[in-house]
Amino acid sequence: MTKFIFVTGGVLSSLGKGITAASIGALLKHSGKKVGMLKIDPYINVDPGTMSPLEHGEVFVTKDGAETDLDIGNYERFLDTSFLKTSNFTTGQVYSSVIERERAGGYLGQTIQVIPHIVGEIVDRIKKAGEGHDILVVELGGTVGDIEGQPFMEAVRQMKHDEDVAGTFFIHVTLIPYIKAAGEHKSKPTQHSVQELRRIGITPQMIIARSEHALPKTFKKKLAFSCDVSQDSVIEALDAPSVYAVPISFMHQNILPPIAKALELGELNPDMEQWDGLVKKIVSPQERISIGFVGKYLELKESYKSLIEALIHSGAHLDTKVDFCWVDSEEIEERGAETLLQDCDAVLVAGGFGSRGVEGKIQAINYARTNKVPYLGICLGMQLTLVEYARNVLGYEDANSIEFDEETAHPMIYLIDNFINQSGETELRTHKSPMGGTLRLGEYPCDTKEGSLLREAYNGEKTILERHRHRYEANPTYRKELEDAGMIVTGESNGLIEAVEIPAHPWFLGVQFHPEFTSRLQTPNPSILAFVKAALAHAKGA
Template identity: 85%
Template sequence: MTKYIFVTGGVLSSLGKGITAASVGTLLKHAGKNVGMLKIDPYINVDPGTMSPLEHGEVFVTKDGAETDLDIGNYERFLDKSFLKTSNFTTGQVYSSVIERERAGGYLGQTIQVVPHIVGEIVKRIKEAGEGHDILVVELGGTVGDIEGLPFMEAIRQMKHDEEVAGTFFVHVTLIPYIKAAGEMKSKPTQHSVQELRRIGITPQMIIARSENALPKTFKKKLAMSCDVSPDSVVEALDAATIYDVPMSFLRQNILKPIAKELELGEVAPDMQEWDSLVKKIVQPKGKVVIGFVGKYLALKESYKSLTEALIHAGAHLDSRVEICWVDSEEIEERGAQTLLNDCDGILVAGGFGNRGVEGKIQAIEYARVNKIPYLGICLGMQLTLVEYARNVLGLEGANSIEFDENTPHPMIYLIDNFLDQSGGMQLRTHQSPMGGTLRLGEYPCDTKEGSLLRQAYNGQKTIYERHRHRYEANPAYREQLENAGMIVTGESNGLIETVEIQGHPWFLGVQFHPEFTSRLQTPNPSILAFVNASLNAE
């Protein structure tokens, strides 16, 4: 039977519960355990798919096409493993399932209540996520005391006594503030947070103490005593140079000892040698490369979390610091591409929705193309690559995507619905969103062209697998014109144009998929790695 580690947070949000959960999972995985991960989000949205990136941050897409919380991305990047839609669920999904079952008569006329029905659904989903694993690490979003989190707290409390559960371990992440005027650290916020957990019926067995300063031994002893945990179960989580050093910090503090003892795991000795080597290359790299990151959600850089992490992964494997030069595409429209991108070794144009800043992205693409600067365009970045080429090389005036101009005389990019209609109902995993659009979601195969940068990046693989999240596709009607003018289609998926390259350019690649979703610290995504390498070696 599966054993469960529950990670809760107290005092305030953004303390790093996700990194804590991922770090514990990583150490257990490297100790030979089969580890699953689960993020529970108490918000009422069914999923983050319709939420603004400025509201929620990045929407992470799993290989089976689920739109999930960005913490699932951290889990994959840390554990070097693909997780599925069962690794994330929300209040909205729980209530929707219960209500649908009630409407269908599934409860045989019972009065539907939070206890036992909502809590029962939560427990069922947690157990489903744990199936087939030795250990499931469960991160509960939000903060102890939040009204929306109470049903989830009750569910994990009940699981302590569940005969189908092999064991439970509760980790509580909390803040240790330093009051500068008094010159003291304060434990009271943590004590009160633990008291709130106890009131619910949960006694944490480990405290992860987030602090800017190291905890004195006397303070740790006081914290252990007041929170009723053993001294070796108070673990410091200091600000780190990189999030990937957190597992190493935890390992140095022997974090697995109390976990293994309580869950009866036997001896656990993680082999973190390769991981440690990569972390050292992130912290003290030999080289440096500057990437111009052209986006439109720069007010919240969490919107591009997977992509910025993927650049770090590539840099670690190339022993180089990837310095990101953030460039707002709207600012390019005002000041010009050369002014903002002149000092960049490579240019990356990221994805996005809506027409704000689109012309700035097109200018950035033209600048990279004309000046022979290594270029990677992702999703919308790839689509605008076709638009830019059509306008400035093919001379097709007014060329555009129908996302931005429904009446464009040259629709280089059009809705996936149109393609589905023309292809006689091609079998694609699509999703009809509540906002009325059809999305291509999840993992799809892509056939690579012999001799292409794409195939070279993926070490000669004829077919690769990458993830998608978009509702517009490249129009194949313009393929012949583009290829005759030097823009070659080098990747295809079921007849869809997946990647394009430009003949005579040292390194220029546009990809319809999101390569960042499959990048991990130990196995960086090949296309992003090749792009950073080309930028590093650019003349």
């Protein structure tokens, strides 16, 4: 039977519960255990698919097409594992499921209540996520005491006594504020947070103490006594030079022995040698490059979380620090691409939705193409690559995507619905969002062209698997014109254009998929790794 580790948070949000959970999961996996991960989100949205990037940050897409919380991306990056839609659920999903079952008569006329029905649904989902694993690490979103989190707290409390559960372990992540004027750390916020947990019926067995300053031994002892945990179960979580240094820090503080003892896991000896070597290259790299990151959600970098991390992964494997030159695409429209990108070793145009900043992205693509600067366009970045080429090489000045101009005479990009209607394609897995748009979601095969940058990046693989999240596709009507003019289609999926290149350019690639979703610290995504290599070569004048 599966054993469960529950990670809760206290005092305030954004303390790093996700990194804590991922770090513990990584250590357990490197100790030879089969580890599953689960993020529970207490918001009432069914999923983050319709939430603004400015509100929620990135929407991470699993291989089976689920739109999930960005912490699932952390789990995949830390554990080098692909998780499925069962690794994330929300209050909205729980209530929707219970209501649908009630409407169908599944409860045989019972009065539906939070206890036992909502809580029972939560417990069932947690158990399902744990199937096939030795250990399931469960991160509960929000903080202790939140109204919306109460049913989840009750569910995990009940699981302590469940005969089908092999064991439970509770970890509480909490803030230790440092009062500079007094020169003291304060434990009261943590004590009150733990008291709230106890009131619910949960006693934490380990405290992860988030602090900007190292904790004195006497303070850690006081914290252990006041929170009723053993002294070896108070773990410091100081600000780290990289999130990937956190598992190493935890390991050096012997975080695993108390967990192993409580859950009867035996002796755990994680092999973190390769991981540690990569972290050292992130912190103290030999080389340095600057990548012009062109986007429109730059006020909140979490909107591009996976892409930022993917570039860091590739940099670590090349012993290179990737410096980001953040370029707002709207600012390019005002000041010009050359002004903002001339000092960059490469240009990346990220994905996105909506018309804001699109013309600035097109200018950035034109700059990279005409100045022979390494270029990578992702999703919308690839689509605008076709628009830019059509305007400036094919001579179609009004070329556009129908996302931005439904009346354009030269629709280089059009809706997925058009493809389905025209071709009768049934293999294309799509999802109808509540907002009415059809999205292509999840993992699809892509056939690569022999001799292309794409195939070379993937070590000669003829067919690769990458993830998608978009509702528009490249129009194949213009394929011959594009290829005759020097832009070659080098990736295809069931007749859909997945990648384009310009052979006359030193390194120029646009991909419809999101390669960042499959990049991990220990196994960086091949196309992003090749892009960083090209940027490094350009920086050296090669």
